[in-house]
Amino acid sequence: MKNRMMRMPEKGRLVEVEEEMPQIKDHQVLVKMEYCGICGSDMHFFQNGAIGTRKAPPDFILGHESAGTVVELGKAVKKLQIGDRVALEPGIPCGTCEFCRKGMYNLCPEVRFMAAAMPPTDGALRQYMAYPEDWCFKLPENVSTLEGCMMEPLAVGMYAAKRGEVELGKTVCIIGVGTIGFMTMLAVKAMGAGKIIVSDALPNRLEMAGKMGADVTINAKEEDVEARILEETAGCGCDVVFEAAGSPYTLAATWKYVKRGGVIVNVGNAGGEVPYMFGELARKEADIRHVWRYRHIYPAAIEAVSRGVIPLKDIAPRIFPFAKSQEAFEFAFAKRNEVLKTVIRIFE
Ligand SMILES: [Zn+2]
Ligand SMILES: [Zn+2]
Numbered sequence: 307m308k309n310r311m312m313r314m315p316e317k318g319r320l321v322e323v324e325e326e327m328p329q330i331k332d333h334q335v336l337v338k339m340e341y342c343g344i345c346g347s348d349m350h351f352f353q354n355g356a357i358g359t360r361k362a363p364p365d366f367i368l369g370h371e372s373a374g375t376v377v378e379l380g381k382a383v384k385k386l387q388i389g390d391r392v393a394l395e396p397g398i399p400c401g402t403c404e405f406c407r408k409g410m411y412n413l414c415p416e417v418r419f420m421a422a423a424m425p426p427t428d429g430a431l432r433q434y435m436a437y438p439e440d441w442c443f444k445l446p447e448n449v450s451t452l453e454g455c456m457m458e459p460l461a462v463g464m465y466a467a468k469r470g471e472v473e474l475g476k477t478v479c480i481i482g483v484g485t486i487g488f489m490t491m492l493a494v495k496a497m498g499a500g501k502i503i504v505s506d507a508l509p510n511r512l513e514m515a516g517k518m519g520a521d522v523t524i525n526a527k528e529e530d531v532e533a534r535i536l537e538e539t540a541g542c543g544c545d546v547v548f549e550a551a552g553s554p555y556t557l558a559a560t561w562k563y564v565k566r567g568g569v570i571v572n573v574g575n576a577g578g579e580v581p582y583m584f585g586e587l588a589r590k591e592a593d594i595r596h597v598w599r600y601r602h603i604y605p606a607a608i609e610a611v612s613r614g615v616i617p618l619k620d621i622a623p624r625i626f627p628f629a630k631s632q633e634a635f636e637f638a639f640a641k642r643n644e645v646l647k648t649v650i651r652i653f654e
Contacts, residue, residue, distance in 0.1 A: 311432030317355030343371030373454030463489025482551025
């Protein structure tokens with residue numbers, strides 16, 4: 307048997323190649339991959355061959371949102387069995403550095419993250435993958451493998467909600483409801499947030515957000531976001547503000563939306579320099595917190611989906627077959643403003 311994968315010999319071009327099957331190590335399982343989602347970072351590599359200064363390595367394999375079925379066990383594997391369906395957490399940290407020992411493994415400088423350029427690590431867009439048992443999370447019967455591949459962006463949203471200390475009744479606003487803003491919205495809703503206000507420049511996104519949990523939707527192109535947020539919060543601002551648009555302009559404006567003593571969560575990770583009114587923020591004694599991927603979230607994300615607290619099914623991604631991965635990427639890029647998630651089905 308051979309393994310097949312999609313490699314990117316140059317930007318904008320994916321080529322299906324055949325290689326030897328991976329050999330599993332003692333603590334690894336062999337996963338027959340079923341679904342691989344396309345993330346914003348994959349699209350950057352596909353479109354520009356780089357993210358900022360980080361170039362895609364030669365013949366890169368994209369994809370880090372994946373799930374599949376265990377088909378072979380390494381000698382030392384204890385928890386998983388053949389036939390288990392699993393979601394793969396894409397980052398494998400070193401396990402021994404200061405940050406790993408503190409449990410902050412998302413900050414491990416040696417982490418090998420699927421489809422990341424530093425250090426160059428191939429992604430999940432392939433038929434079979436050898437992966438450590440510890441980073442494969444078993445999906446319960448009522449959670450599909452398709453939902454399994456969406457645990458990754460959901461983990462980002464859930465971790466952002468955790469960083470923001472969202473709790474029962476807190477007023478929340480989410481600036482930007484692309485995939486990450488959307489997942490953040492589902493997470494804060496599940497955590498019992500009070501009024502949920504979202505803003506975006508795209509009406510179709512606002513409409514979908516309104517259907518799936520937002521109480522107030524603001525079209526940032528047509529309305530004054532600050533005025534609307536203040537109006538909706540009796541002039542106080544929101545307890546928690548999520549910047550999920552990834553734009554320096556929206557990030558720079560977050561101090562206007564936050565309540566005194568509130569929290570701003572930067573989950574959009576805008577690049578470049580951002581001019582910020584720290585003086586105004588200081589007067590409110592509000593915090594800004596950042597989100598770098600996530601840690602210790604997969605089990606809770608799977609549980610939340612299994613219990614129906616987070617309706618991941620309703621995302622209903624567009625699905626392309628493996629052989630049409632090229633088309634899937636072109637579609638995902640062309641329709642990035644309309645379609646929340648595009649996913650590749652690895653096996654027919
Ligand atoms: Zn992702
Ligand atoms: Zn480490």
